[in-house]
Amino acid sequence: MSVSFAGQRVAVMGASHGIGEAAAREFAEAGAQVIIAGRSKERLDAAAARIGHPVAVAELDATDSDSVAAFFAEVEPLDHLVITLSSGAIGLAPFAELAEADLRAAFDGKVFAHLRILQAALPKLRRDGSVTLITAASARAALPGSAGLAAVNGALESAVPPLAAELAPLRVNAVSPGVIDTAWWSGVPEADRAALFEGIAKGLPVGRIGRPEEVARAITYLAGNGFVTGTVLDCAGGATLASGR
Numbered sequence: 380m381s382v383s384f385a386g387q388r389v390a391v392m393g394a395s396h397g398i399g400e401a402a403a404r405e406f407a408e409a410g411a412q413v414i415i416a417g418r419s420k421e422r423l424d425a426a427a428a429r430i431g432h433p434v435a436v437a438e439l440d441a442t443d444s445d446s447v448a449a450f451f452a453e454v455e456p457l458d459h460l461v462i463t464l465s466s467g468a469i470g471l472a473p474f475a476e477l478a479e480a481d482l483r484a485a486f487d488g489k490v491f492a493h494l495r496i497l498q499a500a501l502p503k504l505r506r507d508g509s510v511t512l513i514t515a516a517s518a519r520a521a522l523p524g525s526a527g528l529a530a531v532n533g534a535l536e537s538a539v540p541p542l543a544a545e546l547a548p549l550r551v552n553a554v555s556p557g558v559i560d561t562a563w564w565s566g567v568p569e570a571d572r573a574a575l576f577e578g579i580a581k582g583l584p585v586g587r588i589g590r591p592e593e594v595a596r597a598i599t600y601l602a603g604n605g606f607v608t609g610t611v612l613d614c615a616g617g618a619t620l621a622s623g624r
């Protein structure tokens with residue numbers, strides 16, 4: 380039996396496509412009142428139409444403190460907060476070529492964006508509500524070329540247990556996805572993407588890459604299970620096992 384979120388309010392930060400859009404749909408289908416946020420009203424409106432349930436939309440840039448503060452000053456109290464945004468594949472490069480500016484942008488677009496949003500959200504979050512962050516299997520999968528993104532996602536993963544201890548009874552968890560077919564990969568030309576995904580899939584115990592809906596189910600599980608906190612839940616097709624970890 381799936382958990383009901385009827386009468387509960389959920390904000391999904393970074394939901395104009397991909398994992399956030401899928402999570403927003405999953406919460407809305409389970410009865411939640413959902414607000415989706417991103418940088419473009421046009422893209423959010425398009426996502427709301429695809430979601431097919433009534434959801435509110437809010438334009439904000441998570442790298443801008445004023446924009447984040449303005450959103451949380453206005454938003455109605457929340458039961459659950461989900462943060463599904465990043466600066467994409469910036470910082471994914473062979474280490475010898477990794478530009479410091481790109482690594483800083485990756486930290487800004489993910490680590491600082493997540494922590495800024497969570498801090499601003501605290502006054503609006505139900506005391507025993509939930510927060511779900513999205514990290515990445517790169518934090519532990521030891522993939523060549525991913526040292527920058529491993530540092531970014533590892534930093535965020537390591538913040539989860541102390542946040543859960545400090546902010547209790549608010550629950551704080553993360554989902555750590557492996558490769559998921561979303562616009563995150565839009566920097567790879569479409570012609571090359573299928574071959575790239577096929578190559579990655581071959582190295583995974585499950586033999587395929589993931590779907591945004593699968594990560595969305597992990598997110599709603601963490602938000603809906605009141606006995607789970609301080610956890611990083613892998614939803615990665617065994618990506619960290621494939622490297623022997």
Ligand SMILES: NC(=O)c1ccc[n+]([C@@H]2O[C@H](COP(=O)([O-])OP(=O)(O)OC[C@H]3O[C@@H](n4cnc5c(N)ncnc54)[C@H](OP(=O)(O)O)[C@@H]3O)[C@@H](O)[C@H]2O)c1
Nearest residue numbers: 393394395396397398417418441464465515558559561563
């Ligand atoms: N896809 C994968 O293979 C994969 C694997 C591991 C981890 N992840 C992680 O999963 C999370 C979601 O990724 P995804 O695959 O769903 O990517 P996506 O399809 O590119 O979605 C990212 C979402 O974040 C929003 N966003 C980006 N920067 C923002 C900002 N500064 N302020 C507000 N919104 C912003 C985007 O909307 P706008 O552009 O309209 O603002 C979009 O809705 C990310 O943290 C990513 O690192 C993804």
